[in-house]
Amino acid sequence: MRKSPLRFVLLLVGAFIFLFPFYYMLIGSLQAEPDPSVGGAFPDPSNLTGHNYVEINAAIHLGKSLLNSGIFTGGVILGTLVFGVLTGYALARLQFRGRGAVFNLMLLVQVVPFQLLTIPLYVMIVRSYGLADSYLGMIAPFAINSTAVFVFRQYFLQLPQELFDAARIDGANELNILWRVAIPLVKPALLTGVLLTFIGPWNEFLWPFLITKQQDLQPLAVSLSNYLTTVSARAANPFGAVLAGACVLAAPAVGLFIAFQRRFISSSLESGVKG
Amino acid sequence: MSRHRGLLAGILGKQPIGTAFVTPYVVFLAVIFAYPLGFAVYMSFHDYFFTAPGAIVDRPWVGLANYATVLSDPAVRRSFVNVGIFLVINVPLTVILSLVLAYALNSAIRWRTFFRVSYYVPYVAASVAVVGVWLFLFNSNGLVNSVLGPLAPDPSWLVNSKLAMPTVALYVTWKQLGFFILLYLAALQNVSKDLYEAASMDGAGRLKSFWNVTVPGVRPATTLVVLLATVTGANLFTEPYLLTGGGGPDGHSASPVLIMYQKGIEQGNPDVGSAIGVLLVIGVLLLALVERRFVGREDR
Numbered sequence: 029m030r031k032s033p034l035r036f037v038l039l040l041v042g043a044f045i046f047l048f049p050f051y052y053m054l055i056g057s058l059q060a061e062p063d064p065s066v067g068g069a070f071p072d073p074s075n076l077t078g079h080n081y082v083e084i085n086a087a088i089h090l091g092k093s094l095l096n097s098g099i100f101t102g103g104v105i106l107g108t109l110v111f112g113v114l115t116g117y118a119l120a121r122l123q124f125r126g127r128g129a130v131f132n133l134m135l136l137v138q139v140v141p142f143q144l145l146t147i148p149l150y151v152m153i154v155r156s157y158g159l160a161d162s163y164l165g166m167i168a169p170f171a172i173n174s175t176a177v178f179v180f181r182q183y184f185l186q187l188p189q190e191l192f193d194a195a196r197i198d199g200a201n202e203l204n205i206l207w208r209v210a211i212p213l214v215k216p217a218l219l220t221g222v223l224l225t226f227i228g229p230w231n232e233f234l235w236p237f238l239i240t241k242q243q244d245l246q247p248l249a250v251s252l253s254n255y256l257t258t259v260s261a262r263a264a265n266p267f268g269a270v271l272a273g274a275c276v277l278a279a280p281a282v283g284l285f286i287a288f289q290r291r292f293i294s295s296s297l298e299s300g301v302k303g
Numbered sequence: 304m305s306r307h308r309g310l311l312a313g314i315l316g317k318q319p320i321g322t323a324f325v326t327p328y329v330v331f332l333a334v335i336f337a338y339p340l341g342f343a344v345y346m347s348f349h350d351y352f353f354t355a356p357g358a359i360v361d362r363p364w365v366g367l368a369n370y371a372t373v374l375s376d377p378a379v380r381r382s383f384v385n386v387g388i389f390l391v392i393n394v395p396l397t398v399i400l401s402l403v404l405a406y407a408l409n410s411a412i413r414w415r416t417f418f419r420v421s422y423y424v425p426y427v428a429a430s431v432a433v434v435g436v437w438l439f440l441f442n443s444n445g446l447v448n449s450v451l452g453p454l455a456p457d458p459s460w461l462v463n464s465k466l467a468m469p470t471v472a473l474y475v476t477w478k479q480l481g482f483f484i485l486l487y488l489a490a491l492q493n494v495s496k497d498l499y500e501a502a503s504m505d506g507a508g509r510l511k512s513f514w515n516v517t518v519p520g521v522r523p524a525t526t527l528v529v530l531l532a533t534v535t536g537a538n539l540f541t542e543p544y545l546l547t548g549g550g551g552p553d554g555h556s557a558s559p560v561l562i563m564y565q566k567g568i569e570q571g572n573p574d575v576g577s578a579i580g581v582l583l584v585i586g587v588l589l590l591a592l593v594e595r596r597f598v599g600r601e602d603r
Contacts, residue, residue, distance in 0.1 A: 035407050039414075042404060043421040046477070049436040050424060052446070056439055064445045115328040124321030125314065130329060137336055141587065143538045143560045144580040147567045148339035148346065155353060172331045202320045231429035233541045234560075238568065249431040253545055256435065267439045274432035285427040289420050 053278070057081070057271035080268035081276075087259055087269065088251040089244070090276055096163075097230060097247040097277075103167035104229040105222055108176045112221070115172070116180025117206050121192060131181075137174045143234070145169070150238055161242045170229055176221045183217040184210055220291045223284060230281050248277045343577045351574040369578040379579060381554045382562045383586070385468050389558070390536045390590075392472035397532045398525060401480055405487030406517060419488075423481035430478065434545045437474055458552075467547050467556040474542055479535060483528050490524030491517070526598050530591055537587045540564065559583045 052069060056062070060077040084090065118124065119131055149169055159165030187210060195205045211218070233249045240246045246254070252273040315322075345351075347369050349362045373379050408418055425433060440446050443459035456463055460470045494517060502512040518525075539558040543550045549565075550557025559579055567576020 032410075032412075035410070036412060036414075039404070039407055039412065039418050043418055046425055046481075047421045049433060049440065050428070052440065053432070053436045056436070062439075064439070064442065065449050066446065069446065111327040111331070114324040118321040118324035122316070122318040122321030122324065123312075124316035124319050126325075127316065127321060130325050133329070133332055137332060139534065140336055140340065141534055141538050141584060143540065143563070144343055144584050145336065145339040146560075147563065147573050147576045147580060148342035149335070150568060151346075151351075151353075151573055152339065152342070169335050171335075172328055177328065202318060202324075227427055231431075233429070233431050234564075238564075249429050252435075253431050253541075256431075256438075256545060257548070267435070270435040271439065274435040278428040278432040281427050281429065282424055285424065286420060289416070289423070 050278070050282075053271050053274055056267060057275045059268055060265070062265055062267050080265060080272035083265075084252075084255070084269040084273040084276075088248075088255050088273065090248070090273070092244055093246060093248040093251045094276070096245055097249070099163050100166050100232075100236065100247050101226060101229040103163060104170045104173065105225050107167070107171035108173045108225045109218070109222065111172045112177045112180055113211070113218070114206070115177050117184050117210060119177075120181045120184035121187075121210070122202065134174050134177055138178075142169075146234065146238065149235075154239055160239050161245050163245075165239050166236050166245075166247075167229075169235060170232070173225045173228060176225050179221050179224065180214075180218070183214040187213055216291075219288075223288055223291060226284060227281055248273070252277055343580055346574045346577040347581050349574060351577075353571050353573065365574075369574045370582070372575055373578045373582065378554050378557065379559070379562055379566075382550075382557045382559045383582075385550075385554075385556060386536060386539065386558055388468045389472045389475075389539060390533060392469055393476050393536055394529055394532045396472075396476045397480065397483055398528055400476070401483035401528065402487050402518075402521065402525070404480070405484045405491060406513065408484065409488060409491045419484075422484050425478045426481040430541045431545065433478060434474075434542065437546060441470060461547050461556075462552050464552050464555040467552060471539070471542050471546055471556050474546060475535070475539070479532070483532070486524055486528055487521060490521040494520035522598070526595060529594050529598050533590055533594065534587060537583055 055069065055071055057080050058071070058076045058078070059068070060075050060079060062068075063072075063075065081090075115130070115134075119127060119134075153165045153168060154160040157165070159168070191209055191213075192205060195209050200208070231249060232247075233253065236247050237250045237253065240250060243251060243254075252270070255273065256270055348364060348366065350365050350368075351362055352360075354360050404422065408415060408422075412418075438445075438461070441460040442448070443455075443462070445459075448455035448459060456466055460466050498516045498520065499512055502516050507515065538560060540560040543556045543558050543561050547556040550561050560583070563576045563579040563583070566579065567573045
């Protein structure tokens with residue numbers, strides 16, 4: 029293709045618009061005095077401090093919130109890995125009655141807007157089962173990520189059939205084939221599934237917000253938003269503290285993404301449209 | 304024996320163990336999707352209220368009464384208008400920007416990985432985190448207004464009844480764009496290089512070949528982008544809740560899901576909340592059908 033400096037400049041301007049808020053988040057979280065002027069976008073060493081991090085930590089117990097986010101996310105990943113791999117494998121490799129129905133169900137679920145289910149799930153989980161303020165109640169609606177199941181199926185589908193035929197002739201049972209033949213071959217892909225699954229619960233807000241009223245059970249996204257809506261008006265540098273919390277919340281997902289960006293992008297490319 | 308097996312395989316399939324493998328997932332879907340879906344519809348037709356667990360109470364059938372309550376409520380009607388404004392801004396902007404950016408990124412350009420990463424980062428970061436920066440940027444004396452100087456709107460962006468919803472729509476467009484860029488990047492791999500060559504042989508310029516080759520070539524992806532952007536827009540909650548302090552000013556940025564939460568859970572009317580949810584889903588389905596007709600027509 030022809031070289032196009034104009035295209036390059038446009039992409040650069042675009043990248044600036046996309047990255048600037050993150051840079052500004054970091055600078056703002058380190059400023060002792062909020063400075064909304066243009067000059068405030070450039071760090072002034074005399075105005076930099078870690079105090080905002082101390083303040084947000086005192087207000088919402090960052091450690092405990094992060095731990096809650098971690099348990100929530102970990103539970104979802106565990107459920108998705110164990111049951112999602114079993115389902116994906118069965119849908120890709122096993123002939124059994126109802127396979128088509130399960131596959132169609134999986135596709136259908138992707139278009140059901142989760143928000144419609146919020147109220148009935150709230151009634152069921154909080155009112156009927158009494159699972160408010162519990163990790164189980166938090167994890168349950170997300171326990172198996174259907175998108176990840178779909179991605180797992182795609183990976184198992186790509187393996188050559190001869191491997192499975194050979195293993196079956198040798199008399200291996202299906203659980204053994206899955207564990208010793210199929211999983212080792214798609215291990216790198218499973219990591220992608222884990223990364224894809226991570227973003228959802230880590231960033232999820234509405235559901236944990238609804239079911240956790242006790243502060244010491246809230247994931248970071250929820251405690252930070254509560255700080256944003258209630259406490260921040262009384263704080264000395266509310267934006268500084270909010271931005272410090274925002275950096276802590278954004279950092280793990282963004283960090284994982286940058287570290288594994290090649291996997292993220294190629295997996296989305298493979299599973300996105302070709303389906 | 305073998306004939307017996309063949310018959311059994313005909314009924315259960317060759318590897319009936321598969322049923323056991325998918326059972327947890329099917330149970331999950333039944334408990335987390337199918338049952339609540341039915342429950343939502345049930346609630347919307349009954350007088351349903353919160354009670355102590357285990358209490359036996361009468362939940363009388365009320366027909367369309369909850370729907371009548373919902374449709375006669377100006378706040379609910381306003382929220383549906385708001386989501387309409389949102390979609391009118393968000394969906395076309397998403398389609399155009401993500402297609403153009405994906406097209407630009409698809410060529411051999413310097414720093415390609417850097418660009419892909421930078422466009423994708425907002426999508427990965429939590430909305431709650433990024434909302435904090437936007438509040439800081441679009442505050443009445445925030446950076447955006449400092450740059451604009453006398454051009455800054457008054458009242459400012461997020462407290463302005465005309466600008467609040469468009470600002471939310473811009474925020475979401477910006478936040479989600481990376482995901483849609485990736486969808487288009489994938490679709491662009493399937494557009495045949497020969498078509499571009501043929502177009503350039505016919506003397507088509509870059510703009511012309513973009514319009515005549517690229518745009519039709521990625522049409523299935525466009526259908527998907529429009530559909531997903533619509534569903535995302537219909538699910539809007541976090542952004543008006545946090546960016547505009549719960550749908551302000553005066554409900555001009557309240558989304559249906561926000562109203563559903565307020566009526567259904569805060570004010571304890573899950574039956575009314577469910578009716579809003581059902582109406583929202585019907586609206587999205589109708590919209591999706593219309594969009595398919597317009598965007599996806601050349602598929603068939």
